[in-house]
């Protein structure tokens with residue numbers, strides 16, 4: 001059975017194809033172990049979570065280890081390096097590479113926030129993006145809901161398959177040309193749970209902002225994690241947000257949480273462009289009568305509370321749910337968002 005030192009030596013034969021240096025020297029091998037049955041396990045800390053060279057390095061490491069006598073199986077877990085580790089290994093190398101930010105030209109960043117989940121924040125982010133794209137704007141969506149990403153599903157973008165290299169990560173592009181970045185594009189399948197902890201989430205959001213080749217955008221919409229969690233705060237502190245759209249539902253509870261969000265925004269000095277009360281009423285297809293399924297509207301009241309004149313109400317629209325669930329949100333039309341679109 002090989003010793004840890006021998007395993008390390010063997011892993012020196014595996015290199016990161018992008019950086020041209022071996023994974024041991026790069027400090028990418030962590031928690032290397034071998035058990036009594038010959039199972040070798042370690043964590044491969046990637047320079048970027050969606051590193052396109054990931055599977056090649058995994059295969060090379062597996063083959064190198066399995067070639068050793070006594071090694072029966074290999075289990076590789078993926079992790080990501082901290083900013084500090086990255087800087088250490090990329091060192092001068094990175095300084096020679098132009099910062100990606102230098103290529104990105106993003107005119108406006110608009111974040112979509114809600115007091116709680118399930119009120120239609122992602123659907124409205126997508127509808128806003130679609131409407132802007134239809135009017136000829138160059139649009140991107142940064143899905144900052146790292147542990148509950150749903151933007152790719154709405155647009156029918158497949159899990160995995162995100163491309164990039166050391167210069168940066170390339171966003172996926174929808175049928176109508178909207179650029180999308182999301183953790184759901186990095187996991188092997190749509191149902192894979194992202195159960196990362198705080199620091200990893202923070203790191204990912206920073207990368208989504210700094211290391212994605214967004215190119216020239218008129219508007220970058222940010223689908224925030226629900227509520228006033230740390231994750232939402234991190235996004236607001238990391239990304240220079242120009243304005244926020246608050247999504248709510250008629251339930252008073254949701255509104256109370258939105259008020260909390262408002263106090264967070266005040267502290268950060270970010271203006272609220274408008275309030276969208278989603279699923280505000282159901283227009284009866286036969287009579288046109290508006291039924292207040294979730295109770296009376298609080299849109300105006302809420303708009304006042306957050307200092308905006310724009311209080312919109314969107315109906316319950318089963319076609320949004322259906323088109324969203326089948327990856328065809330770009331085919332949806334939902335009048336009523338015009339006032340906010342004018343402000344973006």
Ligand SMILES: Nc1ncnc2c1ncn2[C@@H]1O[C@H](COP(=O)(O)OP(=O)(O)O)[C@@H](O)[C@H]1O
Nearest residue numbers: 117118119120121122123279315316317321324
């Ligand atoms: N106006 C609407 N009418 C009907 N269904 C909607 C509407 N807005 C959102 N939905 C549905 O409600 C569910 C939650 O919406 P989603 O956008 O994922 O919310 P969030 O991002 O706030 O968690 C989804 O199934 C979505 O299709």
Ligand SMILES: [Mg+2]
Nearest residue numbers: 121122145150
């Ligand atoms: Mg969502």
